[in-house]
Amino acid sequence: MKNLNRKRWGKIMVALSLSTALAMTGTAAVPAQTAHAAQATASSSKASRIVATGKSYMHTPYKFAADRSSTKYFDCSSFIYHVYKQNGITLPTSSKKQSKVGRYVPKSQLKPGDLVFFYAPIHHVAIYIGNGKILHTYGKPGVTISDMNNAWWTAHYNTARRVL
Structure with a gap:
């Protein structure tokens, strides 16, 4: 009888140990998943602010080699520099240098807030901004939204980078 109680007690202890270990593992995984979700939400929120900031400059005139301190006109890289700087992200001042920061993103995985680059060499x-649309500045329209899937932009697409 004593031997049977020891075996039963041993099984109960093993079951309790396993249950405790599984409970601890599950608990540890929840904060990691929550942290990842919070980071994704923060990134999405920052992207929304960046897009809103950029849209607030719609139709601001284009000027080649625009002064970085001015918001009366932009060239493409000064527009990007200014919009991201207003949202706490400091980028280089040229499109070529901007194309080297952050991490590479395949065209099929673009998210709002990603930087997209055109031409080879990049200029x-x-x-x-999502749904195949880009916010940028060039020529007569100044700051504008274009369809990146338009044949012209598709033909000149080069790469993309995620800085958020």
Whole structure:
């Protein structure tokens, strides 16, 4: 009888130990998942602010080699520099240098707030705003929204970077 109680007690202890270990593992995974979700939400929120900031400059005139301190006119890279700087992200001042920061993003995985680059060598940059649209500045329209899936932009697409 004593032997049977020891075996039963041993099984109960093993079951309790396993239950405790599983409970601790599950508890540890929840904060990690929550942290990842919070980071994704923060990134999405920052992207929304960046897009809103950029849109607030709609139709601001384009000027080649625009002064970085001015918001009366922009060239493509000064527009990007200014919009991201207003949202706490300091980027280089040229599109070529901007194309080297952050991490590479395949075209199929673009998210709002990603930087998209055109031409080879790179000399145009835009903000991806979702649904195949980009926010940028060039020529007569000044700051504008274009369809990146338009044949012209598709033909000149080069790469994308995520800085958020």
